Amino acid sequence: MEQSNKTYAVEADQLVKAFGKERAVDGISLKVPKGIVYGFLGPNGAGKTTMIRMLATLLKPTEGHAKVMGYDLAKEADDVRQSISLTGQFASVDEELSGRENLIFIGRLVGFTRKEAKSRADELLAAFNLQDAAKRQVKKYSGGMRRRIDIAASIVTSPELLFLDEPTTGLDPRSRNEVWDIVRALVKNGTTVFLTTQYLEEADQLADLIGVIDRGVLIAEGTSAELKSSIGVRSLIIEFEDEQDLSKAESIFEGMFTQPPEVDRDHLSISVTMKDQSKAAKAIGELANQQIAVKDFSMQQPSLDDVFLTITGKPAQEEGGEANGE
Amino acid sequence: MENNSLEKSITLEKRPSKASPMNAALTFAWRALLRIRYVPEQLFDVTVFPIIFLLMFTYLFGGAISGSTGEYLDFVLPGILVMTVAMITMYTGLDLNKDIEKGVFDRFRSLPIWQPSVLVGALLVDVVRYSLAATIMVTLGYILGFRAEAGFSGIVLAVLVILFFAFSLSWVWTMLGIVVRSEKALMAISMMLLFPLTFLSSVFVDPTTMPNWLQYFVDINPITFVVDASRGLIHGYDVSSELMIITYISVGLIAVFGTLTMYFFRNKN
Missing domain, CATH: 3.30.70.100 (Alpha-Beta Plaits)
Incomplete structure (x- = not known):
C-alpha cells in the first residue's frame, strides 16, 4: 500500500456546504492523522452530519476541497469510497432483511464471491455477538444490536477509515460500552475512526483528538486534556x-x-x-x-455545555428536529 | 463481547477486488427478491391487480362497448396488459424513495461500486415482476375465452414490447423517486401522470369514438402506440410503424430520464 506513507486520513481545507442561504458547514479546515479516533463534538444541527457526508462523498462541497486517505474528494471519489466506510445516524442496513443477509449483501457488493461473503458474514456475526439474531429481520433488533449490525456492515471490507455518525445516540449504557469497545478494537488494529458525538464524555473516552463544532464552524480543537484545561471549569x-x-x-x-x-x-x-x-x-x-x-x-x-459556554460564551445551541435530516 | 474474535475479524488482510458492474446489479436484484420473500404481499400489485382489472373491465364495459364480453375481451386484454404494467412501473420509484428516506441509500452511495447498479438491479427485478403480471393476465384471459389470432408467439412478442417500454418508463419514476421528498407526494405525482396516460389512450375504446380534441391527445399518447402495437402483434396485423415509434420513445425516455436520474443520483443533497 503506497498510501500508508502519507500521514493524514483526512485533510480538509476550508470546506463549505451551503443549502440555499444556510451554511451548514462554514469553512472548516482540519487534519486527522491516521490511526486515531477523531471526535467531532457538537450539538444537534451544528453541521457534524453534513461534514461527514461531504467527506464520505455523499455531498458535494459548495466550496473548498479535501483529501480523504490521500485521495482528492472531488476528483478521486471512487478511490475514496474504496478506502472508507460510513455508518450513518439512521438506518444504514436494509431493515427488511436479516442481519446475515445484510452482511452477505454488502460482501457481494464489495466484490467477495458468494462463498467468501457468507463466511465473512458468519465471522462478523460471531465477532459482534449476533449469531443468535443472524436470521432475524433487522427491524426486530434491539437498539444495541441494531448499532452493532450497522457497524459490522461497515467493516465487511475492513475500511482504512470508518465514519461513525453519532454511534451511541439513544443507546443504553451497556450497549454504548459495547460500541466503545468496538471502536477501541478497530483503532487498535489500525483503522482510523472519525466519529461525531453530542457527548463530551464519549469524546473524552474515545477520541485522541477532538474538534468542537458549532454552527458550521470549528471553534476549538485539541486532545481531551487540552480542551479541558483550556475550558478550565x-x-x-x-x-x-x-x-x-x-x-x-x-x-x-x-x-x-x-x-x-x-x-x-x-x-x-x-x-x-x-x-x-x-x-x-x-x-x-x-x-x-x-x-x-x-x-x-x-x-x-466539564460538560458539553461548559465547553460551549467557555468557548462561545453561549450554551450549546439546540436546533432540534429541523436540522436533523441535513 | 468476545474480543478475540472481534479483533480477528477486523484484521482482515485481504480486501476483495471491486465487484463487476454486472455482479453489483445482480446483487441488488438478489436483495429485491429477498425482500419479496419477506413481504410477499408486495406482489399483490402484479398478481391481484391484473386479475381485478381484467375481470372488472371485461364484465363492466364488455356488453356496452362491444356488444358481448367475449369480443371485448379480445379487444381489451392487450390494452389492460399495457395499462397494468405501466401502472406498476411506478413502484420502482416508490421503493427507491423509501431507501433514500430510511438512510440505507447513503450506504450504497458510499460503497465502491458502479453507482447505477443500485437502479439497474432494481429494474431487473421489476422486469421479472412485469412478466409475472403479464403471464397471470394472459392465463386468466385464456380461461375466460380470449384467443390470440397470431397465436402464442404473437403474445410473447407483444409482452416483450411491453417489457421494453415499461423498462424505459421506469426511469421517469427513478428520477422522481430521487427528487421528490416524500413517499406520499411521489405517489400523488405518479398517479396524476399515470391516470391520464393510461385512460386517455386506446386501452379501453376505439379512439375514433372520442371528440376531436381528445383524439388529438390520445393519438400522441405513447401508451396508445404500445397498446396498438400489442394488439397488432397479438391479433396478427402489421404494426411496424408503431414499433418504430415505440423504439424512438423508449430510447428517448432512457436517454433523457436515465441521464437525469444519474445526475440527481450523484448530486443528491
Missing part, C-alpha cells in the same frame, strides 16, 4: 454534615477562589469552579485544617 462539589460547617466553608472558599462558591442549602453542598485542579486538594486540606467535617466530595468534569 472543573467543579469541586463538597457535601457537609450540617449548616454550620457549610457556612464556615463558604467563607473560607470566598477568599480562595476567584469565582464565588455556589451554595445549595437544601443539600448542604457547596460547589466551586477552578482552572487549576491542584486547588481542589488545597481546598479540602484547608477544610481539614479548620476542623470542618466533609461528608463527601467529588470533582465534576
Whole structure:
C-alpha cells in the first residue's frame, strides 16, 4: 500500500456546504492523522452530519476541497469510497432483511464471491455477538444490536477509515460500552475512526483528538486534556454534615477562589469552579485544617455545555428536529 | 463481547477486488427478491391487480362497448396488459424513495461500486415482476375465452414490447423517486401522470369514438402506440410503424430520464 506513507486520513481545507442561504458547514479546515479516533463534538444541527457526508462523498462541497486517505474528494471519489466506510445516524442496513443477509449483501457488493461473503458474514456475526439474531429481520433488533449490525456492515471490507455518525445516540449504557469497545478494537488494529458525538464524555473516552463544532464552524480543537484545561471549569462539589460547617466553608472558599462558591442549602453542598485542579486538594486540606467535617466530595468534569459556554460564551445551541435530516 | 474474535475479524488482510458492474446489479436484484420473500404481499400489485382489472373491465364495459364480453375481451386484454404494467412501473420509484428516506441509500452511495447498479438491479427485478403480471393476465384471459389470432408467439412478442417500454418508463419514476421528498407526494405525482396516460389512450375504446380534441391527445399518447402495437402483434396485423415509434420513445425516455436520474443520483443533497 503506497498510501500508508502519507500521514493524514483526512485533510480538509476550508470546506463549505451551503443549502440555499444556510451554511451548514462554514469553512472548516482540519487534519486527522491516521490511526486515531477523531471526535467531532457538537450539538444537534451544528453541521457534524453534513461534514461527514461531504467527506464520505455523499455531498458535494459548495466550496473548498479535501483529501480523504490521500485521495482528492472531488476528483478521486471512487478511490475514496474504496478506502472508507460510513455508518450513518439512521438506518444504514436494509431493515427488511436479516442481519446475515445484510452482511452477505454488502460482501457481494464489495466484490467477495458468494462463498467468501457468507463466511465473512458468519465471522462478523460471531465477532459482534449476533449469531443468535443472524436470521432475524433487522427491524426486530434491539437498539444495541441494531448499532452493532450497522457497524459490522461497515467493516465487511475492513475500511482504512470508518465514519461513525453519532454511534451511541439513544443507546443504553451497556450497549454504548459495547460500541466503545468496538471502536477501541478497530483503532487498535489500525483503522482510523472519525466519529461525531453530542457527548463530551464519549469524546473524552474515545477520541485522541477532538474538534468542537458549532454552527458550521470549528471553534476549538485539541486532545481531551487540552480542551479541558483550556475550558478550565472543573467543579469541586463538597457535601457537609450540617449548616454550620457549610457556612464556615463558604467563607473560607470566598477568599480562595476567584469565582464565588455556589451554595445549595437544601443539600448542604457547596460547589466551586477552578482552572487549576491542584486547588481542589488545597481546598479540602484547608477544610481539614479548620476542623470542618466533609461528608463527601467529588470533582465534576466539564460538560458539553461548559465547553460551549467557555468557548462561545453561549450554551450549546439546540436546533432540534429541523436540522436533523441535513 | 468476545474480543478475540472481534479483533480477528477486523484484521482482515485481504480486501476483495471491486465487484463487476454486472455482479453489483445482480446483487441488488438478489436483495429485491429477498425482500419479496419477506413481504410477499408486495406482489399483490402484479398478481391481484391484473386479475381485478381484467375481470372488472371485461364484465363492466364488455356488453356496452362491444356488444358481448367475449369480443371485448379480445379487444381489451392487450390494452389492460399495457395499462397494468405501466401502472406498476411506478413502484420502482416508490421503493427507491423509501431507501433514500430510511438512510440505507447513503450506504450504497458510499460503497465502491458502479453507482447505477443500485437502479439497474432494481429494474431487473421489476422486469421479472412485469412478466409475472403479464403471464397471470394472459392465463386468466385464456380461461375466460380470449384467443390470440397470431397465436402464442404473437403474445410473447407483444409482452416483450411491453417489457421494453415499461423498462424505459421506469426511469421517469427513478428520477422522481430521487427528487421528490416524500413517499406520499411521489405517489400523488405518479398517479396524476399515470391516470391520464393510461385512460386517455386506446386501452379501453376505439379512439375514433372520442371528440376531436381528445383524439388529438390520445393519438400522441405513447401508451396508445404500445397498446396498438400489442394488439397488432397479438391479433396478427402489421404494426411496424408503431414499433418504430415505440423504439424512438423508449430510447428517448432512457436517454433523457436515465441521464437525469444519474445526475440527481450523484448530486443528491
